[in-house]
Amino acid sequence: MPELRKDPIIGRWVIIATERAKRPSDFKIIQEKPKGGFCPFCVGNEDKTPHEVLAYRGDGSCANRPGWSLRVVPNKFPALMIEGGIQREGDGIYDKMNGVGAHEVIIESPDHSKTLADLTDQQIESVIWAYRDRIIDLTKDSRFRYIIIFKNQGEAAGASLEHSHSQLIALPIVPRYVSEEIAGALEYYNFKERCIFCDIVRQERTDGIRVVYENDFFVSLAPFAPKFPFETWILPKNHQSSFENGQMLEYQNLAKALRITLMKMNIALDRPPYNFIIHTSPVREKNIPHYHWHIEIMPTLTKVAGFEWGSGFYINPTPPEEAAEFLRKIEV
Amino acid sequence: MPELRKDPIIGRWVIIATERAKRPSDFKIIQEKPKGGFCPFCVGNEDKTPHEVLAYRGDGSCANRPGWSLRVVPNKFPALMIEGGIQREGDGIYDKMNGVGAHEVIIESPDHSKTLADLTDQQIESVIWAYRDRIIDLTKDSRFRYIIIFKNQGEAAGASLEHSHSQLIALPIVPRYVSEEIAGALEYYNFKERCIFCDIVRQERTDGIRVVYENDFFVSLAPFAPKFPFETWILPKNHQSSFENGQMLEYQNLAKALRITLMKMNIALDRPPYNFIIHTSPVREKNIPHYHWHIEIMPTLTKVAGFEWGSGFYINPTPPEEAAEFLRKIEV
Numbered sequence: 001m002p003e004l005r006k007d008p009i010i011g012r013w014v015i016i017a018t019e020r021a022k023r024p025s026d027f028k029i030i031q032e033k034p035k036g037g038f039c040p041f042c043v044g045n046e047d048k049t050p051h052e053v054l055a056y057r058g059d060g061s062c063a064n065r066p067g068w069s070l071r072v073v074p075n076k077f078p079a080l081m082i083e084g085g086i087q088r089e090g091d092g093i094y095d096k097m098n099g100v101g102a103h104e105v106i107i108e109s110p111d112h113s114k115t116l117a118d119l120t121d122q123q124i125e126s127v128i129w130a131y132r133d134r135i136i137d138l139t140k141d142s143r144f145r146y147i148i149i150f151k152n153q154g155e156a157a158g159a160s161l162e163h164s165h166s167q168l169i170a171l172p173i174v175p176r177y178v179s180e181e182i183a184g185a186l187e188y189y190n191f192k193e194r195c196i197f198c199d200i201v202r203q204e205r206t207d208g209i210r211v212v213y214e215n216d217f218f219v220s221l222a223p224f225a226p227k228f229p230f231e232t233w234i235l236p237k238n239h240q241s242s243f244e245n246g247q248m249l250e251y252q253n254l255a256k257a258l259r260i261t262l263m264k265m266n267i268a269l270d271r272p273p274y275n276f277i278i279h280t281s282p283v284r285e286k287n288i289p290h291y292h293w294h295i296e297i298m299p300t301l302t303k304v305a306g307f308e309w310g311s312g313f314y315i316n317p318t319p320p321e322e323a324a325e326f327l328r329k330i331e332v
Numbered sequence: 333m334p335e336l337r338k339d340p341i342i343g344r345w346v347i348i349a350t351e352r353a354k355r356p357s358d359f360k361i362i363q364e365k366p367k368g369g370f371c372p373f374c375v376g377n378e379d380k381t382p383h384e385v386l387a388y389r390g391d392g393s394c395a396n397r398p399g400w401s402l403r404v405v406p407n408k409f410p411a412l413m414i415e416g417g418i419q420r421e422g423d424g425i426y427d428k429m430n431g432v433g434a435h436e437v438i439i440e441s442p443d444h445s446k447t448l449a450d451l452t453d454q455q456i457e458s459v460i461w462a463y464r465d466r467i468i469d470l471t472k473d474s475r476f477r478y479i480i481i482f483k484n485q486g487e488a489a490g491a492s493l494e495h496s497h498s499q500l501i502a503l504p505i506v507p508r509y510v511s512e513e514i515a516g517a518l519e520y521y522n523f524k525e526r527c528i529f530c531d532i533v534r535q536e537r538t539d540g541i542r543v544v545y546e547n548d549f550f551v552s553l554a555p556f557a558p559k560f561p562f563e564t565w566i567l568p569k570n571h572q573s574s575f576e577n578g579q580m581l582e583y584q585n586l587a588k589a590l591r592i593t594l595m596k597m598n599i600a601l602d603r604p605p606y607n608f609i610i611h612t613s614p615v616r617e618k619n620i621p622h623y624h625w626h627i628e629i630m631p632t633l634t635k636v637a638g639f640e641w642g643s644g645f646y647i648n649p650t651p652p653e654e655a656a657e658f659l660r661k662i663e664v
Contacts, residue, residue, distance in 0.1 A: 003651075005557035009516045009528055010509075014557045014646045024562075024600045024658055079647045092535045093528070094556045150639050158635050169645075176644030177342075184341045196341055196425070203424045224426045225337035225346045227641060230356070268356045277642040296642050303490050307482050309559060309640070310609040310628050312508030313501075314346045315411045319335075326356055 001081055002099030004173065013173045015099055017079050040076075041163035043068075043110045050074040053104060054133055056126055070126050071107045072134055072168075078103035079169065086143055086172050102138055102170035106130050112163050115153060115271075117262035125255035127166065131278070132251070134168055135244040139283050144170040146178065146282050149243075154273025157300045174282045181279060182291050189290035197292030198239050200224075205237075210320050212327045213260050217253035220261045222320035222327075227308075228298045229318035230269060232261055232327070235294040243280035243293040258295070263332040265299055272299040333413055334431030336505065345505045347431055349411050372408075373495035375400075375442045382406040385436060386465055388458055402458050403439045404466055404500075410435035411501065418475055418504050434470055434502035438462050444495050447485060447603075449594035457587035459498065463610070464583070466500055467576040471615050476502040478510065478614050481575075486605025489632045506614045513611060514623050521622035529624030530571050532556075537569075542652050544659045545592050549585040552593045554652035554659075559640075560630045561650035562601060564593055564659070567626040575612035575625040590627070595664040597631055604631040 003016045040048035046064045054072040061067025074082070080101030088097045108116055108127045116124065131149050138147055151166040152158040159165075174182075188196040204210050204221050212232055213220040220234045234257050236250065246254070265272060280293040308314055335348045372380040378396045386404040393399025406414070412433030420429045440448055440459045448456065463481050470479055483498040484490040491497075506514075520528040536542055536553050544564055545552040552566045566589050568582065578586070597604060612625040640646055 007555070007557040008532065009520075010512045011516060012557070012559075012644065012646075014559055014648055016557075016651050017647055017649045018651055091556075092539075093531050094535075148643060148645065150643070152639060156635070158639060171645075177642065178644075180342045180644070184343060188341075199425050200340065203426075207424070223339070224423075225339040225344070225348075227344075227346055275639050275642060277639060279642075298642060303488070307484060307490060307607045307609060310509065310607060310611075310630060311480060311482070312344065312510075312512070313480065313503075314344075315349055316346055317349045319348050319350055 001084065002079065004097045004099050006095040008093055008095070012176045015079050017099070039112055039161065039163050041071075041105075041107045041161060041165060042112050046071075049105075050076055054130060054137075056130070066110075068110065069123070070109065070130055072130055073105050073107070075103040075105050075167070080171070097172065100143055100172055102141075102144070102168065104134060104168040106134070106166040106168065108164045108166060115164050116151065116166075117259060117266055119259070121252070121255045121259055124259050125251055128251045128255055128258075131166070131168070132244045132246070135280075138168075138170045139244075141170070143172050144283055146171045146174045147280075148175060149278040149280075151276050152273075153275070154300065157273035157275050159273075178279055178282070182281070182285075185290045185292070195239050195290055195292050197235060197294065201235055201237055210324045212264065212324050213257060215253050215257055217250045218257040220257050222324040224320065226316055226320050226323075227314040229301050229316055230265065230272075230299050230323045230327070231316075231320075232265070232297045232323075233294050234258060234261060234297070235292065239289070239292055241281040241288045241291045241293060242286050243278050245286070260332045261297065261327075264327045264330045265297070267330050267332070268326055269299055269301065272301060274299040333416065334411060336429045336431050338427040340425055340427070344508045347411050349431070371444055371493065371495050373403075373437075373439045373493060373497060374444050378403070381437075382408055386462060386469075388462070398442075400442065401455070402441065402462055404462055405437055405439070407435040407437050407499070412503070429504065432475055432504055434473075434476070434500065436466060436500040438466070438498040438500065440496045440498065447496050448483065448498075449591060449598055451591070453584070453587045453591055456591050457583055460583050460587055460590075463498070463500070464576045464578070467612075470500075470502045471576075473502070475504055476615055478503045478506045479612075480507060481610040481612075483608050484605075485607070486632065489605035489607050491605075510611055510614070514613070514617075517622045517624070527571050527622055527624050529567060529626065533567055533569055542656045544596065544656050545589060547585050547589055549582045550589040552589050554656040556652065558648055558652050558655075559646040561633050561648055562597065562604075562631050562655045562659070563648075563652075564597070564629045564655075565626050566590060566593060566629070567624065571621070571624060573613040573620045573623045573625060574618050575610050577618070592664045593629065593659075596659045596662045597629070599662050599664070600658055601631055601633065604633060606631040 002018050004013050006013050043066045050073050052071050052073050055068045056070040057068045080099045080103050084100050086097050135147050148169045185196050210222040276297040278295050281291050334350050336345050338345050375398045382405050384403050384405050387400045388402045389400045412431045416432050418429045467479050480501045517528050542554045608629040610627050613623050
């Protein structure tokens with residue numbers, strides 16, 4: 001059983017994934033994987049993944065067979081185990097609990113050759129619906145406090161399989177960076193009685209200098225103090241704390257905002273590897289006035305490493321105003 | 333002038349290094365640099381670096397000429413500018429200040445072919461003295477609140493030049509991860525009236541399972557909840573909040589602990605790229621009872637990326653007990 005362990009000094013939880021323990025010799029052989037070859041996410045290989053937990057399929061097609069446009073399956077090498085109790089435990093001054101959680105893969109399309117940005121607005125919308133449907137389902141499990149949705153595109157961004165997919169991790173804790181955002185936003189709310197993200201959206205839309213794209217419901221922008229060059233956030237223009245509580249019209253607009261933002265990055269930066277993460281409210285804190293869900297997109301452009309991880313200190317060589325201007329001007 | 337900007341939500345400061353602004357096209361050409369070739373850190377090329385701010389030299393040798401065993405020079409492409417006032421300023425809801433600070437390079441030895449771990453204990457001790465001497469000097473500048481000392485070894489860990497060197501950045505703010513550690517340690521101290529790091533050292537030395545190496549003054553160990561495989565910390569066994577206030581005997585023992593720990597990693601992991609960072613107390617908070625300086629060493633073994641940066645959530649495939657056992661058993 002993997003373990004969740006808490007750093008006693010700063011309180012950060014990490015997963016120690018004992019089930020796939022790596023010995024020193026395992027690290028020596030990490031190298032570029034050959035491209036091509038067998039793909040467990042392609043049509044016809046449905047039996048090479050764990051059984052699907054959700055699929056969008058044509059009429060008459062059977063589960064775990066071809067005929068799908070999108071599939072969600074448990075990760076074959078999960079970082080967490082879906083079965084078992086949490087069992088919080090001490091170990092001297094330390095705290096730990098069982099590594100209980102869900103780890104799922106969203107296979108975004110049957111087409112091996114297309115990245116998310118290459119899909120149609122409708123296909124991207126169905127990816128967004130899959131995110132939402134899985135969150136709604138997993139929220140029923142009282143062990144979970146947070147559901148992270150994220151995507152690694154490209155090997156340099158951590159993707160181990162080429163076929164375009166996103167991931168979901170349901171956790172018995174709230175990840176550190178989200179809880180910091182919520183704490184900061186609550187402090188601001190207590191002081192101003194306004195959502196800080198709403199204030200950011202308002203100031204950015206007035207200034208315009210960091211805006212990348214905008215439609216009726218969403219704005220895509222370079223944040224004022226980005227950690228990485230060309231980091232871009234997509235936020236709903238109106239206050240909403242939970243990603244999964246969107247209206248259909250909103251998801252349609254989100255699909256478009258996401259596709260256009262990714263396409264602009266692809267054109268500007270030559271199809272860069274990237275990560276995105278949905279920051280939404282915790283499972284047990286829905287419809288809160290101080291938090292505002294959003295997507296953070298980070299292209300993998302600079303070789304930053306343990307220094308940033310060890311200090312929390314970032315040097316960004318590209319002013320967000322310049323990045324936004326560049327992306328804004330690109331026609332998609 | 334580079335800018336320091338504060339994320340309005342979580343309060344993290346980042347450097348926007350406007351002086352070396354990168355346009356999208358600059359990222360396209362980032363690739364492996366050719367090895368060999370001209371090295372500005374080698375003997376005879378002293379005029380290719382900015383003038384030295386410190387050097388340990390043989391009798392009769394002149395500044396910025398050969399004859400040195402260690403040199404400290406300003407970074408030729410500094411992330412911060414040494415001249416100017418801080419000038420805190422608002423911009424609507426945002427906060428910024430001038431990117432004032434020092435950015436120096438410690439050239440650890442004249443020998444291009446040797447990494448830090450290949451040096452003798454005496455040579456490593458002189459690197460430690462250089463760290464200390466520069467901290468003592470820069471502490472006199474009232475604009476600075478924190479001095480970070482760190483090292484990137486190997487290109488995958490962010491080193492842009494092969495010749496072994498460390499870096500120093502003096503900042504008008506305390507980096508986020510250090511201030512979180514100090515806040516967490518203070519909370520523990522207020523509750524227990526004991527230093528949490530002293531308690532960790534005590535528990536780890538009793539348990540033994542995460543200890544890598546120990547001498548009279550230092551212990552090197554795998555932390556209970558490490559972010560990365562084979563992450564290793566070196567801590568003074570006795571309470572001490574500030575790195576630069578060590579005794580000579582302590583620095584001698586530190587040199588040995590650092591060399592042996594790095595050598596064990598080199599043998600176990602085939603000379604991995606790595607980062608290390610010295611976490612010490614802020615410039616204006618010396619001799620505090622709740623904080624305990626230490627070195628965090630992180631080999632670059634796994635391809636983690638924006639996901640971890642965007643969530644603060646880490647999955648570590650190697651239990652620290654296994655990593656420590658492996659390193660402990662290696663004879664150096």
